[in-house]
Amino acid sequence: MPSASLSSSLSALAVPDLRGKVALVTGASTGIGAAVARALGAQGMKVAVHYNQSQGPAEQVAADIKAAGGQALLVRADARDSSAIRQAVAQVLQAFGQIDVLINNAGGLVQRVPITEFTDELFDEVLHLNALSMLAFCRAVVPAMRSRGQGGSIVNVTSIAARHGGGPGSVLYAGAKGFVSTATRGLAKELIPDRIRVNAVSPGVIATPFHERYSTPQMMEGFKNVIPMGRVGTADECVGAFVYLASEMLSSYVNGQIIEVNGGQYMP
Helix, strand or coil: CCCHHHHHHHHHCCCHHHCCCEEEECCCCCHHHHHHHHHHHHCCCEEEEEECCCHHHHHHHHHHHHHCCCEEEEEECCCCCHHHHHHHHHHHHHHHCCCCEEEECCCCCCCCCCCCCCCHHHHHHHHHHHHHHHHHHHHHHHHHHHHHCCCEEEEEECCCHHHHCCCCCCHHHHHHHHHHHHHHHHHHHHHHHHCEEEEEEEECCEECHHHHHHCCHHHHHHHHHCCCCCCCEEHHHHHHHHHHHHCHHHHCCCCCCEEEECCCCCCC
16 A cells, blocks of 8 residues: 555645546556556546456555545456456446546466466466457547547556566566557557557566565565666556656657666666
């Protein structure tokens, strides 16, 4: 959960053009997604908190947004199910009437597997969860953005793995995130005539449940040793990039870009 000082800072550094707008944050129950949902709520946005299995943590994120004076809506959908995604987006539109900002954060490594041991089923799951889900949420949201004629902002979450190939056993995940990075640029060109900007944030090694599940303490120590800042990042340290890209006032001429948040581990 963000610290009290972070919440105060977000409130003090208000971005006025976000107030009253609607954001859908996918995978918002824990980690970076949760931090971003809280940060956008602190900006006075109406936030749809998407989750799949982590209902309790998602409810806590929504409660935190409401306690800070914002509005929050819980929406559940398996990010591997395009039909469920369409229904989730319809639920948000019914409740809030619009979607101005889409944060495509849902995803996961699923399993670390050497290339000689992966299965076709695992390939399908990883690509569906990370790549197809991003496209499916865009497919469902873009018509609503277009119909209002007010533009919008889509922020995809890629990974440092898309740049350097990932850690041990994560080739499928790295490849899926590489797809997200490339698709971000393609979508940016396709959608900008409708004033819909598409960008991405690429986190490095961030202390979240992702690494608690997939990375051993020894692996984390190894990752830390190649980060110039000498430590892993936190979810709260990622949120500024999302707020910046969500805001037309701050980033109206930023399109098709990938912002690296990695402590200097990778400098493209």
